Amino acid sequence: xxxxxxxxxxxxxxxxxxxxxxxxxxxYSVLWLIIxxxxxxxxxxxxxxxxxxxxxxxxxxxxxxxxxxxxxMLLNLNKETEPHKPMILKAAAVLSGCLLMIVLAASLQGYxxxxxxxxxxxxxxxxGVGKVLFTDFLLPFEVASILFITAIVGSVILGKKHxxx
Amino acid sequence: MLGFPRSxxxxxxxxxxxxxxxxxQLVFAFGFVAMVLxxxxxxxxxxKSAKKLESFxxxxxxxxxxxxxxxxxxxxxxxxxxxxxxxxxFFYPWxxxxxxxxxxxxxxxxxxxxxxxxxxxxxxxxxAFTWD
Numbered sequence: 001x002x003x004x005x006x007x008x009x010x011x012x013x014x015x016x017x018x019x020x021x022x023x024x025x026x027x028y029s030v031l032w033l034i035i036x037x038x039x040x041x042x043x044x045x046x047x048x049x050x051x052x053x054x055x056x057x058x059x060x061x062x063x064x065x066x067x068x069x070x071x072x073m074l075l076n077l078n079k080e081t082e083p084h085k086p087m088i089l090k091a092a093a094v095l096s097g098c099l100l101m102i103v104l105a106a107s108l109q110g111y112x113x114x115x116x117x118x119x120x121x122x123x124x125x126x127x128g129v130g131k132v133l134f135t136d137f138l139l140p141f142e143v144a145s146i147l148f149i150t151a152i153v154g155s156v157i158l159g160k161k162h163x164x165x
Numbered sequence: 166m167l168g169f170p171r172s173x174x175x176x177x178x179x180x181x182x183x184x185x186x187x188x189x190q191l192v193f194a195f196g197f198v199a200m201v202l203x204x205x206x207x208x209x210x211x212x213k214s215a216k217k218l219e220s221f222x223x224x225x226x227x228x229x230x231x232x233x234x235x236x237x238x239x240x241x242x243x244x245x246x247x248x249x250x251x252x253x254x255f256f257y258p259w260x261x262x263x264x265x266x267x268x269x270x271x272x273x274x275x276x277x278x279x280x281x282x283x284x285x286x287x288x289x290x291x292x293a294f295t296w297d
Contacts, residue, residue: 045184055254063247070240130258134270141255142273145280151248152284156291159241 006046013039026072030065037061049124241293252281 016039019032037060044053122128133141259266259274266273288294 063250070243126257127261130262133258142276145277149284155244156293159237
């Protein structure tokens with residue numbers, strides 16, 4: 001892995017993620033989030049996950065961000081002020097965030113000592129991903145389509161006026 | 166070879182360098198857009214008044230606020246687009262291995278698409294594509 005590229009991408013990812021949180025205007029938050037997703041795509045390329053990089057670009061930076069913009073525009077943006085959350089809620093949010101950080105750090109601790117995985121020629125390409133997906137992970141792949149059906153049904157139930165038939 | 170010392174060429178050939186053409190294309194695309202924007206700002210006359218800019222709004226005299234909450238029906242279309250978009254992505258790893266997988270891979274994909282078609286039929290029955 002190229003350390004300079006990794007460093008630049010990491011700085012870009014973290015700073016754009018922080019800008020998502022600190023932007024006052026929700027539309028600017030979404031735009032920063034797009035930059036964040038682009039830099040995460042760069043991380044995937046550095047990790048040799050080429051297919052995942054393209055998918056991340058198409059689905060997240062392309063489609064999911066449009067949905068985010070939709071949701072923001074569905075909200076009423078005419079109100080200038082945001083209601084202030086009480087202090088105890090803010091403290092609870094900070095505390096739960098720190099706890100999540102501890103859990104993540106503890107669960108990832110062992111991985112640093114492990115030897116890096118051996119990367120073959122077609123690792124991470126569409127061909128390589130397909131070979132694994134359609135042999136070792138065939139059942140999760142089929143179950144994913146059931147997950148999609150639940151998503152379709154859920155979106156219709158939430159977003160469609162019920163027609164009496 | 167372009168005056169590069171041997172070691173520098175080797176550094177450029179490390180992993181990830183197959184993305185160099187893509188990077189050049191991206192730089193060119195962004196550079197072109199930025200250049201056009203800057204040049205039009207520099208050479209174009211600037212007379213910004215409410216009357217002048219109004220015609221760029223939509224051609225019709227603008228009324229009220231642009232920040233109007235719109236119908237959820239658009240959102241339904243958008244989220245269905247995303248779902249089928251993700252479905253199509255699963256075709257790429259399948260299509261590149263189509264010959265190797267043979268019949269077994271075909272059946273696996275058939276089940277996947279059949280379940281999706283079930284959802285598609287459900288959408289038709291629920292009239293999710295009609296605009297009422």
